[in-house]
Every structure is written in structure tokens, then in C-alpha cells.
Amino acid sequence: MTTLFQRLVMYLRETSQWKVPVISSMFRSKLPHWSSENISDQWFTDHFEGAAPIIHEWLNAEMEMPGASLLDFGCGDGITDLAIALKYRPKNMIGVDITSTFTNLNEIAARQIGLNRLPKNLSFQKIVPGQGLVHILKIDAIFTWSTFEHIERPHLDTVVADLFDLLPQGGLFFLQIEPLYYSPFGSHLGRFIKQPWAHLLLDEETLKRTVLEYSDDIPANEKEYNFYVRTFEEYKAFIYGEFLKLNKLTAEEVVDLFCGHGFKEIRKESYRVALPVPDILLEKYPEEDILTNEIRLLLQKP
Numbered sequence: 001m002t003t004l005f006q007r008l009v010m011y012l013r014e015t016s017q018w019k020v021p022v023i024s025s026m027f028r029s030k031l032p033h034w035s036s037e038n039i040s041d042q043w044f045t046d047h048f049e050g051a052a053p054i055i056h057e058w059l060n061a062e063m064e065m066p067g068a069s070l071l072d073f074g075c076g077d078g079i080t081d082l083a084i085a086l087k088y089r090p091k092n093m094i095g096v097d098i099t100s101t102f103t104n105l106n107e108i109a110a111r112q113i114g115l116n117r118l119p120k121n122l123s124f125q126k127i128v129p130g131q132g133l134v135h136i137l138k139i140d141a142i143f144t145w146s147t148f149e150h151i152e153r154p155h156l157d158t159v160v161a162d163l164f165d166l167l168p169q170g171g172l173f174f175l176q177i178e179p180l181y182y183s184p185f186g187s188h189l190g191r192f193i194k195q196p197w198a199h200l201l202l203d204e205e206t207l208k209r210t211v212l213e214y215s216d217d218i219p220a221n222e223k224e225y226n227f228y229v230r231t232f233e234e235y236k237a238f239i240y241g242e243f244l245k246l247n248k249l250t251a252e253e254v255v256d257l258f259c260g261h262g263f264k265e266i267r268k269e270s271y272r273v274a275l276p277v278p279d280i281l282l283e284k285y286p287e288e289d290i291l292t293n294e295i296r297l298l299l300q301k302p
């Protein structure tokens, strides 16, 4: 027996001389129209075309992303979540963050990809640091991108325990951190100081002064919301303040943290930089920590 919808499609096939456009525009009408042809912003590209496909590749290898409910923990401006919602068709793409930067996504998406409304499967929620999510969200999988190095140490155990409880049995968690604290630009101050490991080599006073006295431009891939909503003086002070708050997790500590809360490691990739290390650093820190710049980790709740 044909459904009303199938009959409508058959009718359109029979009656329209522009068969393909009629059918495809019917399906497209469910998703807002967008195009990546005119993206002009490097930060947007790095998230929309860079981070999102990597997250998709890691999660989709082990689960069906279309139809799933996904959580992005520490979503920032939500560009990555927008890409996932539009490209990979999850049932729900939910971003949470302690800031509400994601409220600007409408405007950014209109400018970069010509989107006139955010997709219905995308939503955001502002949370407070360490807030439990287990009673307010129902999700199938979690990812987090460049966020876990910012979660203050006192909150780490609470957050990981809550995210573990939030997942169903077999649920996946993908994590990425770059740059890791002890790597050459792990301070996140590389936009102001080109010297590798400056944060481990200079005293705090010199480091702070170098940042605050910086007067050149910063790379396009660092220009995001926090850059545009502050004066340059305020922005430098803000990024320096963020450096002071980094939790300094190493790749090994990240794995131990999650496995200590019951997660099972499914896949891990870490990336090393090829730079000569000053002897003084080798005397103070493990070479592994100093050279490991990025970790990507797929975990599962058994």
C-alpha cells in the first residue's frame, strides 16, 4: 500500500517537467539551505571543515551518527556543532558551555555559509562549571574539542563522573586536546610569543610583560569571538588570564583520568612536534610531555 507521501512523490514525478529539482527541493526544505563556497573566516573553516569531519570520522567508525543524540561538552561558539548538525544528520546536536558565545552562531552562520536559520536538530545550553548534566540531558555519545585543558582541576573528577553517568552502556566519548600544556605552545600564548616553550623557560613576570606589550597582529586562525568583543589590550589580558587557569593535564593524565572513572580506551592517537628541546627542559620534564602536542582519544562506557 502506498502512503500519502509516496503518492505525492509519484504525482510530482508524473506532472513535473523538472522532475529532479522538484523532488530534491522537497527533501532540502527539511534542512536550511547553506553553502561553504563563500567562507572567508579561517576560524570558521578550521571548525566547520576541520574539527567537525575529524569528530565524525572517529565517532562514526564505531556508531551510527545519523539519528543519534550527541553532546559537545565545551562547545564555545558552536561552529563545529553546526557543521555536525548540517552534514551528519544527528537527531539532536546539543552544545553546552559555561559561556553563551553560541548565541552569536546565527549571525556567523548567515555570514559564512548563507544560512538563514539554525537547523532544528541543533540546540545549546549554558551551564555553570561542574554542573551535573545527568538529570537534564539524554544523549548517546559525547565529544569535546580543545576544552578539557581549560576545566579547572577541582571540577575534573565531578565532570568526568557526570559524563560517564550520562552515557548509556556502550556509549562513546571522543576527546581532543591541542596544544597540551607542556608542548612548545601549550600556553596558548603562541599568538603573542614565537619562542617555543616560552611559558616553561621565562619567569612569569617576563612572560606577562611580553604578552601585554605585544603590538603586532595575531594569526587569522586565532581570531574568534573573544578577539572581536574586546579591545586589543583587554584581549591580551584575557588570554593571559586563560593561560594562568590551564589545568596542565598531560596526555597520560587524561587517559588515567577517564579510565579511572570506568571508561575503556578504544583508540588513541597522540602527535609529537619535531623541535630541538632545550637541555634545561629535559632535566625538568619528561621528554614525552614536552614533545606531545595533541591527543585524540576515543573512550567507551563498558
Ligand SMILES: C[S@@+](CC[C@H](N)C(=O)[O-])C[C@H]1O[C@@H](n2cnc3c(N)ncnc32)[C@H](O)[C@@H]1O
Binding pocket: 047, 051, 073, 074, 075, 076, 077, 080, 096, 097, 098, 099, 128, 129, 130, 144, 145, 146, 147, 150, 151, 152, 155
Ligand atoms: C578553547 S575553547 C574551545 C571551544 C570549542 N570546543 C572550540 O573548539 O572552539 C574552551 C571552551 O571550554 C569552555 N569551558 C571551560 N571550562 C568549562 C567547564 N567547566 N565546563 C564546560 N565548558 C567549559 C570555555 O568556556 C570555552 O568555550
